[in-house]
Amino acid sequence: MEWLREHPEVRTIRVAASDLNGVARGKRIPARFADKIIVEGTKFPYSVMNLDIWGEDIEDSPLVFETGDPDGLLLPTERGFLPMPWLDAPTGLLPLWMFHPDGTPYDGDPRQALARVVDRYKTVGLTPVVATELEFFLIDDSGRQLRVPPSPRSGKRRTGGEVLSLRALDAFDQFFTSLYEASEAMDIPADTAISEAGPGQFEINLMHQADPLKAADDTWLFKMLVKGVARQYGFAASFMAKPYEAWSGNGMHMHFSILDEKGINIFDNGGEEGTDALRHAVAGCLRAMPGSTLIFAPHENSYDRLVPNAHAPTGIGWAYENRTAAIRIPSSGPKARRIEHRVAGGDVNPYLTISAILGAALNGIEDKLQPPEAFKGNAYDQQLDQLPGDWGAAIDTFDTCPEMRRIFSEHLVENFVMTKRQELKYMAELSDEETVELYLDTV
Structure with a gap:
């Protein structure tokens, strides 16, 4: 009060x-x-x-x-x-x-699912440190065709993608200023903004924090905020996985490290390769990846993003400093040694996604799993096991995956499967235009 x-x-x-x-x-x-x-x-x-x-x-x-x-x-x-x-x-x-x-x-509440995973970490004296990176498109959805909105500054539309373009950011300076002011008022740690590869596509990072529940809250609230502020300016903001067929989609990458009871990063061995615990966590994430694909790609449109050569992973593998990998170990100072999980789309439920990733990592640490060798080069050219290729296959794999039942309650698994099977059935009745209209604001 x-x-x-x-x-x-x-x-x-x-x-x-x-x-x-x-x-x-x-x-x-x-x-x-x-x-x-x-x-x-x-x-x-x-x-x-x-x-x-x-x-x-x-x-x-x-x-x-x-x-x-x-x-x-x-x-x-x-x-x-x-x-x-x-x-x-x-x-x-x-x-x-x-x-x-x-x-x-x-048990059917997704936030309670994450609290359950966090409690598992607390039981063994560990604390995950979590950050998310959210990609979204600014879209003029007032007509039959989706377009980049005109710049509030110039009134002009930029029709192409402009990676790391200050001009693209400055074209929507008023929007971003309002967004950052609102983020501060809501205690959401919005950090760097960049322009991305698609037309009107941007990414904003949320800062690392040693509270996965707050990190998930921030991500959930931030998606709500971005959509709301965009509407104030007369256009839409969408986290839909793939609003444009010809352009890359929206991802939600998650970075995490794990602290022990003394506040020491258990992934840090003073070198670039990281510790055994890092490799165990990677192995746990890789093992759970087929089953957790439904969490990372929960909608029909999600699978339009997960295609080769579209800046989204399709193979189950890991690598150092390699953005084609599903799991990337970024270059950093040793104390900041961390894992970047790159599979999830922008259309995910943050609570379930963070639960799935942290739960899988802890499974790997507890079981001392060993990953395959980190690969080098283009992931799309590697002989890697592949993620489920369509929504139906992902639902079936999630439903039968033992790792998912180790992370999530049986009740949540059953509810999520029933939800997705119903959506799979009725999405088949929609046209492409109706599909875009459904997902554009909803996810």
Whole structure:
């Protein structure tokens, strides 16, 4: 309540949690009733946490008619209230996560899934340090064809990609200024922005932090923020994996290292190659990669991004300082030795993605798995095992993968599979234009 007292201009709040697709589900409440939410929480049906991408119930889900569609308890996360700078009226956002009425965590909540992985690390005295890099397109979606929006400065449209172009950044200077101001107000550690390979495509890095839950919160909130601020300027921002057929898609790369109880990076051996623990973590990520592809590529459009020679990995391999690899060990000072996981698209649920990567890495460390030799050269030219090549194969692989059941609860695995099978069925009825319209703002 302290935040609301400091912001008397806020007359309305939103309370929201992430469903399995990363979509915010919640309620609008007058600010004068906020104390009830803080003390008692609120209720959503359990089924709300695994609606399909259209926001529809999952057919034959045991969470719906079979059990009477009962309610779970939504309680505030440790984040507390945040402003929503993209709305016209001053508004507060209170992030929530789901519990059973007796106070035990609800296993179908993606944030609870990440908390479960973090608890595994705490049990063995380890702390992951996590950062994400988010790519997105700014898009004029007012007509039948998607286009780069005109620059608010010049009124001109740049039709090509401009990698690391200051001109491309400066063309949208007002938008980025507003975005960084809003990020600071929301305590989201937005760092460097660059222009990327696609027309109107940009990337913003979020800073490393030794709190995976906050890193995931920041990523989830940042996607919401970018979309909202873009609409203030009259265009869309999209994290859709592949909005343009002819251009590279959007990724969400994740960097992580792991600290021991003394705060020492267990990947650092003073040299470039890293420790045995680093190789064990890499091996765990590689072993889980086929099964976790559905987490990293959760939608039909996701598989348009995962094609050869399109700046997205297709083979299951690792390398040092090599951006064609699914797992890259970046050049850095020894203390910053870390793993970069490059498979996920921009359309992912950050909570599930960070859970899958950190869970797989810990599996590898606990089992002392050994990876194959790091390769050199172009990953697309290597004889590597391949990621599942389509959505249906990824669903089947996730469903039968033992590593996924080691990381996620059986309940979450079943819910996610039911959700994706329903989406697979009904997406077949949509045209390409309808598919783009569905995913552009949703993911």
